Amino acid sequence: MTAALLSPDELETALRAIGRERYHDRHPFHRMLHAGECTIDQVRAWALNRYCYQRIVPLKDSTILARMDDTELRREWRRRIVDHDGDVGDIPEGGLRAWLALTDSLGFDRTYVRSLDGALPGVRFACDAYLHFVRDKTLLEAIASSLTELFSPTIIAERVQGMIAGYDFVSHDTLRYFEKRLTQAPRDSDFALGYVREHATTPESQALVLGALRFKCDMLWAQLDAIEHVYVHGGPSPGAWRPGSGMRRE
Amino acid sequence: MTAALLSPDELETALRAIGRERYHDRHPFHRMLHAGECTIDQVRAWALNRYCYQRIVPLKDSTILARMDDTELRREWRRRIVDHDGDVGDIPEGGLRAWLALTDSLGFDRTYVRSLDGALPGVRFACDAYLHFVRDKTLLEAIASSLTELFSPTIIAERVQGMIAGYDFVSHDTLRYFEKRLTQAPRDSDFALGYVREHATTPESQALVLGALRFKCDMLWAQLDAIEHVYVHGGPSPGAWRPGSGMRRE
Numbered sequence: 001m002t003a004a005l006l007s008p009d010e011l012e013t014a015l016r017a018i019g020r021e022r023y024h025d026r027h028p029f030h031r032m033l034h035a036g037e038c039t040i041d042q043v044r045a046w047a048l049n050r051y052c053y054q055r056i057v058p059l060k061d062s063t064i065l066a067r068m069d070d071t072e073l074r075r076e077w078r079r080r081i082v083d084h085d086g087d088v089g090d091i092p093e094g095g096l097r098a099w100l101a102l103t104d105s106l107g108f109d110r111t112y113v114r115s116l117d118g119a120l121p122g123v124r125f126a127c128d129a130y131l132h133f134v135r136d137k138t139l140l141e142a143i144a145s146s147l148t149e150l151f152s153p154t155i156i157a158e159r160v161q162g163m164i165a166g167y168d169f170v171s172h173d174t175l176r177y178f179e180k181r182l183t184q185a186p187r188d189s190d191f192a193l194g195y196v197r198e199h200a201t202t203p204e205s206q207a208l209v210l211g212a213l214r215f216k217c218d219m220l221w222a223q224l225d226a227i228e229h230v231y232v233h234g235g236p237s238p239g240a241w242r243p244g245s246g247m248r249r250e
Numbered sequence: 251m252t253a254a255l256l257s258p259d260e261l262e263t264a265l266r267a268i269g270r271e272r273y274h275d276r277h278p279f280h281r282m283l284h285a286g287e288c289t290i291d292q293v294r295a296w297a298l299n300r301y302c303y304q305r306i307v308p309l310k311d312s313t314i315l316a317r318m319d320d321t322e323l324r325r326e327w328r329r330r331i332v333d334h335d336g337d338v339g340d341i342p343e344g345g346l347r348a349w350l351a352l353t354d355s356l357g358f359d360r361t362y363v364r365s366l367d368g369a370l371p372g373v374r375f376a377c378d379a380y381l382h383f384v385r386d387k388t389l390l391e392a393i394a395s396s397l398t399e400l401f402s403p404t405i406i407a408e409r410v411q412g413m414i415a416g417y418d419f420v421s422h423d424t425l426r427y428f429e430k431r432l433t434q435a436p437r438d439s440d441f442a443l444g445y446v447r448e449h450a451t452t453p454e455s456q457a458l459v460l461g462a463l464r465f466k467c468d469m470l471w472a473q474l475d476a477i478e479h480v481y482v483h484g485g486p487s488p489g490a491w492r493p494g495s496g497m498r499r500e
Contacts, residue, residue: 022488121468122475125375132382214489218371221488225372227471229479238272238471239464 006206007199014206015147015196015213022217023148025155029228034158036166041243043167044106045231047099048241049123052212053223054099056127058084060134064142067134094192096122098177105174107247118241122226126219133215140205144196144212148220149189156181162239256456258447264456265446265463272467273398275405279478284408286416291493293417294356295481297349298491299373301363303473304349304427306377308334310384314392317384324433326441333434348427355424357497370492372476376469383465390455394446394462398470399439406431 024030032038033046061080068074086094103113111120134142157180163170172179200209200242229235256264274280283296311330318324336344353363359362362368377418406428413420422429450459479485 026486026488028485121470122372122376125469125472126372128379128382129375129474132378218489219375220370222375222476224369225479225485225487226475228485229483231474231481233483235278235474235475235478236276238276239468241280 003203003207005201005203009210011197011200011206012193014210015193016150018210018213018217019148019151022214022221023151023155024217024220024224025158027221027224029224029232030155030159032232034162034166036162038167040106040167040169042231043163043170043200044103044108044243045227045241047103047106048246049119049223049227051099051103052116052123052127053220054084054096054129055116056131058094058096060131060142062090063131063134064139067139067142069217080184080188083180095177096178098180102170102174102177104248105170109246109248112246116245117239119191120226120230120237120240122205122229123223126222126226130216130219133212133219137212138208140196140199141208141212143192144200144209146192147189147196147213148216149185150172150193152185152189153182156185253453253457255451255453261447261450261456261459262443264460265443266400266459268463268467269398269401272464272471273401274467274470275401275408275475277344277471277474277478279482280405280409282482284412284416286412289320289369290356290417290419292481293413293420294358294493295297295477297356297489298341298358298363298496299473299477301349301353302366302369302373302377303380303470304334304346305366306381308344308346310392312380312391313381314382317389330438331413333430345427345430348430352420352424352427354498355420359496359498362496367489368496370476370480370487370490372479373473376472376476380466380469383462383469387462388458390446390449391458391462393442394434394450395466396442397439397446397463398466400443402435402439403432406435450499 029046033043038046058081060086061077065074065081068077082092082094084095086092086097090097098229100110100113104110116124130145133145137145160172160175160178164172164176196209200206230237230240279296283293288296310329311327311334315324315331318327322339328398332342332344334345336342336347340347348362350363354360366374380395383395410422410425410428413424413425446459450456480487480490
């Protein structure tokens, strides 16, 4: 079946509709997390596993960068890598280090977090799928897959507010990763949205763009499914993190 | 840390120990499935999602075949592709067609099953991870990842017996995929085990082989986690198969 050609505004409307249906702010585990209903070990499981995703972000952005045969595009995209890797001496601090500040504050050993040894296979497979997607699909799809950032300011605001209110073991300082994203994400999504509006100009390329955003929502959702399955429903998971392990010896 | 060099027998013992700890016969969903405790829609969800895995098998075997720079090795490995793809006119019938006979018998539309549209993202990401593994890791690791076949005859025997006894909607004919695997799997695992025993002759290569089998067990386990999460615990999963959809119109 062939779809009709959408105007740029209609395409943006279709993209935003996918977010309303599939973005992980609708996931039951996020609702628990933001409502302050998680135990500290459930928050730890989330922070430990989410590190897999944080780790993939500069890898996928470097992969996309390496596919951009255009100086202006690369200059624009390069900022994302700086945002996550920071610079020498951690000034500015990158998103990965800011995430480790969160896992530090939850008592994890950094070597354990970085090893990914305790991460859930389902979370690792989803994150790796993202890296393979931006390597193997078209550049347009790779850029479009970043459009979940259109929806992240809302979830981040909810998350920070809800977690500060709900948990005495987190603070604005340990959640500083998200505070930065509040300004970085809109800047990034403005660019990606403009690029997609300008370059997805056939029904075929528009279908690829919509599919790329669906894929990205699915990979974020699948991470929370895996975490909820094991750490809320108590499903067994041979080899994955068990509360009490992977902590710093004080 | 460096491990000690294992003898071939010690390596085999270590491989079999991984199966006892991590193979998916220990997964709660398999226990339900084999005990006849699943609803027909839970069996449908399993068969529909497991098709993603069946689809990957000849793709991963072709990927491995393409990395074997040796006629004897390719002759040996090629049989696996015949086992799953069959031959012209479906004589012999391949494993993929035999799997579609099962999804047919459960009422699914073949076009829907083949489209993977209703499959869970978590299942698709796990299966794709397997394909990427055999493409990106060493040939030794790719071959070692097939060693879950050491453990499959037991689970298959349990499964066929348990499902025939527990469900009036399956039969020896609709489960014929598994009957064939009872003879194919031991032949294949004998070869792969012999290859690994012969070629994993350093502590480093033995660690890779053990890691490859752990990876494979994890990717099988993660598929059942995703199915159990949605179709047993009732977790939402935007866009995935819902009972009643994807069926043949009789």
